[in-house]
Amino acid sequence: MSNALLPGAQIDGFTILQALGTGSAAHLYRVSHPVHGEALLMKTPRLGPDEPAFGVVSFETECTLLPALRGPHVPRFVASNPFSPLPYLVMELVRGRDLKQHIRPGGLPLPELTELGFAIATAAHSLHRQDAIHLDIKPDNLLLREDGDAVLIDYGFAHHARYPDLFQEESRLAVGSTPYMAPEQAAGIRDDPRSDQFALGVTLYQLATGRLPFGIPATLAEVRSRSWTRPTPLRALRRDLPPWFQEIVFTCLEPEPERRYASCALVAQALSHPDSVLLTERATRMKRDGWFERLWRTWRHDPEPAKGRRAMPLSPSEQAQVAPLFMVAFDPNEPDETLQRALRYAVVRILQRDPESRLACVALLETPADGSGASASERQHAYRIALHHWARQLEIPEERLSLHVFESTDPAQRLLDYARRNSVDALIVPAPHDAPSAFRFNRSFLTRLVEQAPCSVHVVRPPQA
Amino acid sequence: MPKIALLSDIHSNLEALEACLAHATRQGADTFAFLGDLVGYGPDPAATLERIMDFASAGAPVVLGNHDRAVWDDAVRLNPVARQAILWTRPRLTAAQLAFLQSLPLTHHLENLLLVHASAEQPEAWTYLTRETEAAASLAATEATWTFAGHVHHQLLFYQASDLRTHAFSPTPGVAIPLSERRRWVATVGSVGQPRDRNTAAAYALFDAEARAVTFHRVPYDWGRTIYKIYSQGLPPALAHRLSEGR
Numbered sequence: 142m143s144n145a146l147l148p149g150a151q152i153d154g155f156t157i158l159q160a161l162g163t164g165s166a167a168h169l170y171r172v173s174h175p176v177h178g179e180a181l182l183m184k185t186p187r188l189g190p191d192e193p194a195f196g197v198v199s200f201e202t203e204c205t206l207l208p209a210l211r212g213p214h215v216p217r218f219v220a221s222n223p224f225s226p227l228p229y230l231v232m233e234l235v236r237g238r239d240l241k242q243h244i245r246p247g248g249l250p251l252p253e254l255t256e257l258g259f260a261i262a263t264a265a266h267s268l269h270r271q272d273a274i275h276l277d278i279k280p281d282n283l284l285l286r287e288d289g290d291a292v293l294i295d296y297g298f299a300h301h302a303r304y305p306d307l308f309q310e311e312s313r314l315a316v317g318s319t320p321y322m323a324p325e326q327a328a329g330i331r332d333d334p335r336s337d338q339f340a341l342g343v344t345l346y347q348l349a350t351g352r353l354p355f356g357i358p359a360t361l362a363e364v365r366s367r368s369w370t371r372p373t374p375l376r377a378l379r380r381d382l383p384p385w386f387q388e389i390v391f392t393c394l395e396p397e398p399e400r401r402y403a404s405c406a407l408v409a410q411a412l413s414h415p416d417s418v419l420l421t422e423r424a425t426r427m428k429r430d431g432w433f434e435r436l437w438r439t440w441r442h443d444p445e446p447a448k449g450r451r452a453m454p455l456s457p458s459e460q461a462q463v464a465p466l467f468m469v470a471f472d473p474n475e476p477d478e479t480l481q482r483a484l485r486y487a488v489v490r491i492l493q494r495d496p497e498s499r500l501a502c503v504a505l506l507e508t509p510a511d512g513s514g515a516s517a518s519e520r521q522h523a524y525r526i527a528l529h530h531w532a533r534q535l536e537i538p539e540e541r542l543s544l545h546v547f548e549s550t551d552p553a554q555r556l557l558d559y560a561r562r563n564s565v566d567a568l569i570v571p572a573p574h575d576a577p578s579a580f581r582f583n584r585s586f587l588t589r590l591v592e593q594a595p596c597s598v599h600v601v602r603p604p605q606a
Numbered sequence: 607m608p609k610i611a612l613l614s615d616i617h618s619n620l621e622a623l624e625a626c627l628a629h630a631t632r633q634g635a636d637t638f639a640f641l642g643d644l645v646g647y648g649p650d651p652a653a654t655l656e657r658i659m660d661f662a663s664a665g666a667p668v669v670l671g672n673h674d675r676a677v678w679d680d681a682v683r684l685n686p687v688a689r690q691a692i693l694w695t696r697p698r699l700t701a702a703q704l705a706f707l708q709s710l711p712l713t714h715h716l717e718n719l720l721l722v723h724a725s726a727e728q729p730e731a732w733t734y735l736t737r738e739t740e741a742a743a744s745l746a747a748t749e750a751t752w753t754f755a756g757h758v759h760h761q762l763l764f765y766q767a768s769d770l771r772t773h774a775f776s777p778t779p780g781v782a783i784p785l786s787e788r789r790r791w792v793a794t795v796g797s798v799g800q801p802r803d804r805n806t807a808a809a810y811a812l813f814d815a816e817a818r819a820v821t822f823h824r825v826p827y828d829w830g831r832t833i834y835k836i837y838s839q840g841l842p843p844a845l846a847h848r849l850s851e852g853r
Contacts, residue, residue, distance in 0.1 A: 303783075304784075305767075307767050
């Protein structure tokens with residue numbers, strides 16, 4: 142405890158309340174401040190001749206990155222003073238469950254696994270959209286808020302495209318936690334957001350089985366061996382897990398980033414829409430590779446895949462939007478054919494720009510106030526048929542498409558919640574009009590969407606005569 | 607000097623200089639520093655110098671660039687077009703302006719900050735800081751925490767990383783980058799008067815000494831007007847053309 146602080150000590154108006162322990166690179170305290178509040182966390186780097194040298198660098202990195210990051214998946218930045226003789230960083234003390242508590246020998250039940258996987262993938266995607274990569278995702282660095290949102294903590298090893306990366310160790314000493322680390326990260330590559338997806342895959346594997354897929358490697362050479370060693374199939378350890386779950390986890394664990402999902406949003410989508418997961422050989426593996434297969438894979442693999450690889454041509458935020466999710470919301474029973482056509486043209490034009498983009502088609506349906514007429518399921522069924530007919534004319538592959546019928550007394554709120562939960566990149570809606578349809582895209586509805594949507598809103602109007 | 611605007615390679619481009627000065631003032635700059643190559647290439651050497659001399663008499667730091675030196679020293683090596691522009695510039699300067707150029711130092715220290723036109727290592731050799739090795743040599747030649755330079759007409763930030771080697775970083779305009787005192791930094795701030803990265807906007811940097819952060823900026827200016835002056839005053843037309851393409 143070279144430079145630890147005692148309760149009651151004051152730094153720049155912050156009062157130390159309680160020591161919360163010592164991490165690999167920093168001391169942690171609960172602190173309060175008359176203006177910033179009671180529930181705060183202060184980090185001070187471990188300084189001194191006997192302390193690890195990377196401590197200062199990771200502290201500096203976190204001081205730079207945390208103020209630049211936003212949203213519920215990052216602890217809110219409060220203050221920092223990296224230049225004072227006693228440097229510190231203060232952030233929100235996230236109240237939530239520790240993901241470590243969820244690791245148990247038999248693994249978690251499937252609904253909890255998909256829920257946690259969805260939450261972590263969504264958190265990682267939110268970070269990638271801000272041009273940052275965490276590079277140290279593991280249960281130790283994940284907290285769960287009461288509403289289910291995952292929070293990624295500790296940005297000491299993170300990378301941000303808009304700031305100089307202070308970790309340039311090349312392969313001499315890769316930074317991050319080795320059981321979770323992607324092979325390309327072990328080779329010193331720090332600008333690929335898909336490295337976070339690999340760590341998410343390791344975390345999910347551990348939550349599902351209580352075991353680490355690649356054990357605890359002692360050397361970097363052992364970390365690199367995961368380029369050709371395949372973990373024991375999940376379903377060999379847990380027969381009750383469905384093939385689609387194994388497909389998703391093993392796609393995340395692909396040694397080559399190009400063979401993983403293009404973005405963490407796609408991992409989240411796969412976990413929340415298992416029907417849409419295309420099953421491959423990954424889903425059907427039931428046995429650990431035999432010695433011959435392992436020998437073959439060792440012999441066949443590229444010894445230095447990172448050599449000759451250029452820096453990522455896309456920044457993390459660009460990479461995160463390689464496979465954007467668009468959402469079109471309308472009334473498929475709209476009688477105005479010119480409007481229907483204009484909407485279809487707009488959707489096709491937008492989808493053409495990104496060959497990997499996906500489309501969620503939403504039929505909006507207001508619950509009748511008087512409860513008269515057909516039953517809810519009959520009503521929704523009729524809408525689903527109309528929606529399917531409309532979407533078929535787009536002529537895009539089924540795996541890029543999902544269909545939804547939202548019946549609600551407050552359809553706008555349903556749309557906004559869906560867009561937020563699924564990290565929708567743009568929302569496409571028809572312009573306000575007075576057609577006598579069951580659901581009206583009136584002005585107040587659209588105003589609310591435009592004001593509250595977590596993304597761009599495209600309002601489509603047919604060409605005027 | 608809480609906020610210091612770093613302007614380099616102005617090259618007699620008055621429109622670009624005024625645009626950057628106005629931008630920096632809006633950003634809260636209270637000190638203006640000029641990192642050399644005040645003249646050369648552009649059509650307004652006298653007016654540009656007049657403006658900078660006003661700043662200098664109020665205490666603003668100004669250092670010497672190779673084009674400034676070429677005005678009074680034929681030993682400076684320049685490419686033929688640059689030489690032509692210098693020969694065009696000479697008769698258009700007053701004695702006072704020439705004396706001002708002759709009085710400029712090669713380097714200027716502001717506390718922990720070093721201002722130099724090319725490199726801290728042998729400033730008079732006019733070495734371009736385009737690669738890590740040259741930046742490392744510049745770092746080795748000074749004790750200053752922050753070195754700001756120009757000469758290369760590109761915005762780059764060199765820094766010492768955890769491997770103790772020097773690395774290059776290409777900054778995004780408008781993003782404040784903290785420059786911790788725990789390591790040492792060299793920035794090339796880009797060119798006000800002749801950007802060469804296929805972006806016509808003028809380039810400069812703003813250092814916030816209190817927050818220890820640098821922000822690289824790009825400022826659009828009326829280059830159509832500058833080009834018109836270049837054509838109409840008999841400077842080489844290539845100098846006009848490159849401004850319209852930012853190369």
